[in-house]
Amino acid sequence: MMNLLKLVKYDWKRNAGFLLIVGALFVITGGALTVYGEVKNLESDLIYVLTFLLYLAVTISLCVTVCRTFERNLRYFNRRLLPLPALYTVLSPLLLGIAGLIVIGVAGVIHLLVLGGVVDTIHLRVFDILADRGFWAMLISSILFVTIIFSSITVAKVFRGKKGSWIGAALFIGLQLAVQWVETKLFPNMNVSTDQFFKSVNVKITDSADQVVHVQASVPNFWGPLLYEAVIIVLLVYMMTYLINRKIQVRG
Numbered sequence: 001m002m003n004l005l006k007l008v009k010y011d012w013k014r015n016a017g018f019l020l021i022v023g024a025l026f027v028i029t030g031g032a033l034t035v036y037g038e039v040k041n042l043e044s045d046l047i048y049v050l051t052f053l054l055y056l057a058v059t060i061s062l063c064v065t066v067c068r069t070f071e072r073n074l075r076y077f078n079r080r081l082l083p084l085p086a087l088y089t090v091l092s093p094l095l096l097g098i099a100g101l102i103v104i105g106v107a108g109v110i111h112l113l114v115l116g117g118v119v120d121t122i123h124l125r126v127f128d129i130l131a132d133r134g135f136w137a138m139l140i141s142s143i144l145f146v147t148i149i150f151s152s153i154t155v156a157k158v159f160r161g162k163k164g165s166w167i168g169a170a171l172f173i174g175l176q177l178a179v180q181w182v183e184t185k186l187f188p189n190m191n192v193s194t195d196q197f198f199k200s201v202n203v204k205i206t207d208s209a210d211q212v213v214h215v216q217a218s219v220p221n222f223w224g225p226l227l228y229e230a231v232i233i234v235l236l237v238y239m240m241t242y243l244i245n246r247k248i249q250v251r252g
Helices: 002-039 044-078 086-118 126-131 133-158 161-186 194-199 223-251
Strands: 201-205 212-217
Touching: 002 044, 002 086, 044 086, 044 133, 086 133, 086 223, 133 161, 133 223, 161 223
Parallel strands: none
Antiparallel strands: 201 212
């Protein structure tokens, strides 16, 4: 476990410069957007949309960084420069990504509170989001998405040249379609994917003087899809570990 934490720390140090720059730009842009919207009296809906796009851009940057880190770790493992278990090669960038999502989430909570006090006369009950099942379902789906990318990169490394890239890309598309298709067949009434989560959100505003927004997402049959996606994540991690040990290492 200590070796895993050391590897996570090592991965962080390699990406700290870029991530800190992105984080600084993220904070500055978010603050400037809030202030500018208040000064220019922009529509609150427009401010929230622009803020969402800002968080989306930062999350994509984090995802790209994590995937590049994983690909680099695979090359180091292949060249015997990473004398650690193959499982750590997979878990380290994944944990780095989860930590990044937590930081973005905390920043988002603070930002929502600020926006509610500055832009609107209503206040968002952030606890409603954190306590809602749909939030955690969306989080698991995000981790599954990154794990599928990792799996595609791993399979691509098994084959040399452009053939590996094409096979990896095909696997990425195929895995997503297969996982979604099986999930739909197993849970036809489920409402757990990211896009469906947003469609299921219900907003209720209290009639009190200090209006409070209650956000709820209806996610029927919650535990089934959640456990299904968790099992897929575990299976993909096992597959990657096997390929790294038996295929990539032997080929190197």
